[in-house]
Amino acid sequence: MSSLKELRTRISSVRSTRKITQAMKMVAASKLRRAQERAERARPYAAGMEAMVARLAGTVAPEDAPPLLAGTGRNQACLLLVITADRGLCGAFNSGVVRAARRKMAALAEDSIEAKIFCVGRKGYDLLRRTHGQRIVGHRQLPPGRDLPFAEAETVAAEILGLFADDGFDTCTMHYNRFRSAMSQVVTETQIIPRTAPESDEPAAEPDAGALHEFEPGEDELLADLLPRNLAVQIHGAFLESAAGEQGARMTAMENATRNAGDMIGRLELSYNRQRQAAITKELIEIISGSEAL
Amino acid sequence: MADAPLIELELITPEATLLAATPEMVVVPGSEGEFGVLRDHAPILSALRPGTVQVHVTFDAEPECYFVTGGFSEAGPEHCLILADEAVPVADIDTAAADRAVADAEAALREAENSADEAAHDRAAQALEVATARRAAAG
Numbered sequence: 483m484s485s486l487k488e489l490r491t492r493i494s495s496v497r498s499t500r501k502i503t504q505a506m507k508m509v510a511a512s513k514l515r516r517a518q519e520r521a522e523r524a525r526p527y528a529a530g531m532e533a534m535v536a537r538l539a540g541t542v543a544p545e546d547a548p549p550l551l552a553g554t555g556r557n558q559a560c561l562l563l564v565i566t567a568d569r570g571l572c573g574a575f576n577s578g579v580v581r582a583a584r585r586k587m588a589a590l591a592e593d594s595i596e597a598k599i600f601c602v603g604r605k606g607y608d609l610l611r612r613t614h615g616q617r618i619v620g621h622r623q624l625p626p627g628r629d630l631p632f633a634e635a636e637t638v639a640a641e642i643l644g645l646f647a648d649d650g651f652d653t654c655t656m657h658y659n660r661f662r663s664a665m666s667q668v669v670t671e672t673q674i675i676p677r678t679a680p681e682s683d684e685p686a687a688e689p690d691a692g693a694l695h696e697f698e699p700g701e702d703e704l705l706a707d708l709l710p711r712n713l714a715v716q717i718h719g720a721f722l723e724s725a726a727g728e729q730g731a732r733m734t735a736m737e738n739a740t741r742n743a744g745d746m747i748g749r750l751e752l753s754y755n756r757q758r759q760a761a762i763t764k765e766l767i768e769i770i771s772g773s774e775a776l
Numbered sequence: 777m778a779d780a781p782l783i784e785l786e787l788i789t790p791e792a793t794l795l796a797a798t799p800e801m802v803v804v805p806g807s808e809g810e811f812g813v814l815r816d817h818a819p820i821l822s823a824l825r826p827g828t829v830q831v832h833v834t835f836d837a838e839p840e841c842y843f844v845t846g847g848f849s850e851a852g853p854e855h856c857l858i859l860a861d862e863a864v865p866v867a868d869i870d871t872a873a874a875d876r877a878v879a880d881a882e883a884a885l886r887e888a889e890n891s892a893d894e895a896a897h898d899r900a901a902q903a904l905e906v907a908t909a910r911r912a913a914a915g
Contacts, residue, residue, distance in 0.1 A: 523792045530788055530859050534821060534850055632790040695850075698808045698822035707823055708848065718790060 486761070489754040493747060500743035506571070507736035514664060514729035520629065521661065521722040531708075531715045535677065537695065538705050546702070550709040553676035554652045559596040561619070561651040562586060563642065563674070565658035565720055566606030567728040568623055573735035575659060575667065575728055576605040582669045583657050587614065598651055602638060602721070619645065630725060635718035642717075643710055646675060658720045659727035665734055667727035674716050677709065781815035784855040785831065787842060789863050794842070795831070802856050803830040803839070804849050813851045821850050826909035828866060829858060841866035843913040845906050869914040874907070881907040 484492070539551055564583045566576045583606075587597045599614060601607040601621035610618060620641055625634060645651060654675035659667040672678075697704055785802050787795040802813045805827025811820070824847045830839035847860040881904035888900040 520791075524790055526786070526793050527788045527790045527859060530786075530850075530857050531848075534848060534859070537821065537850075696818060696820040698806050698820065704821065704823055704848075711848075715790065 493750045496743050496746050503736045503739040510729045510733040517726035517729050521726045524722055528715050528719050531712050535712050551677050556652045559651040561598045561654040563600045563656040564606045565724045566603035568604040572732035575731035578669045579657050580609045630721045632718050636714045639714035639717050658724045661723045661726040664730040783815050787858045789860050794863050799831045799833045801832040813856045816853045817851050819852045826906045828913045866913050871914045874911040874914045877907040878911050
């Protein structure tokens with residue numbers, strides 16, 4: 483049984499922890515709102531880009547299609563782009579993505595496909611470095627500021643395209659947390675090289691090409707410009723989703739922590755009061771029995 | 777005015793939708809030359825060069841101008857979609873800053889010419905092109 487003084491210190495320390503988690507929850511909530519808005523603002527661009535690429539891709543004969551569109555024709559190496567947060571204290575947010583990446587690597591190993599990893603965000607890098615250090619071909623931390631400039635996604639895309647041009651890998655998948663609501667983030671795997679049409683593509687991108695487009699410059703040049711750009715757009719989209727998801731996850735985690743701290747304070751106070759009363763009762767008995775003995 | 781043939785214009789950057797309007801004419805700086813988009817334009821998909829997008833709300837009015845650094849544009853009979861890498865209203869361009877950017881880009885290009893790195897040279901040349909166009913747009 484701990485003494486009264488120990489209990490008092492315990493209670494005050496849990497109280498201050500609760501204050502911190504409560505503050506973190508508020509901060510995450512306000513950051514979440516901003517991150518969510520940003521993710522929404524970026525959506526029209528991504529949608530427009532996707533429509534253009536789909537239109538162009540439909541007009542190019544499969545045999546002339548560039549490798550970014552049609553693939554290299556081999557399947558020997560796969561690059562995993564693992565997007566996590568730079569900071570922890572957000573529940574299973576980071577470990578969920580890392581777990582998905584590990585599962586993917588195990589599946590690749592069974593098909594004897596070489597796996598390579600590109601990490602974005604410090605936490606994923608830290609977690610994967612220990613087990614898969616030799617597979618990591620690059621990693622990058624996001625800039626500490628609040629917003630994620632598009633240029634950041636472009637740099638990552640350029641690095642990945644450089645590796646692709648050097649025959650570093652044949653396919654590339656992206657693992658990240660997709661933001662569904664403040665309470666739930668879904669670990670998502672998207673193949674980005676070669677290009678795949680995103681799910682929920684209502685009519686299969688008008689195959690008959692009802693409107694024959696003119697292309698300026700030629701289709702091939704346009705496609706050569708558009709595809710790397712589209713890659714950057716997809717990566718940027720994933721960054722924004724992941725940033726919003728991170729704040730959502732942190733908010734939930736901190737809310738749980740605050741609630742747990744509250745429960746614990748209740749329990750500690752109960753036992754503190756019990757002990758205090760026991761001590762008083764004991765003292766009274768001692769006084770009474772002392773006076774009776776006289 | 778009621779029967780004026782309007783087009784639905786959207787000017788979008790990766791960060792935000794900059795403009796959604798229904799002007800009568802849009803002039804787009806295509807990579808192969810500027811082209812104007814009116815209603816019932818033949819479908820076209822074009823890359824953009826650094827230059828000015830002119831939005832003519834009505835034919836007689838002064839156009840609203842936006843500087844774009846590059847990107848892509850798609851136009852059809854009823855709509856015109858501009859996906860710009862970066863875009864700013866011309867009025868917001870700081871002339872002095874644009875001048876400085878040109879000077880910096882020229883210096884960077886000279887430096888890149890001396891080095892053997894071809895990619896760096898291309899990047900510097902492209903940056904100069906953007907800076908010059910921005911300066912020209914600012915007027």
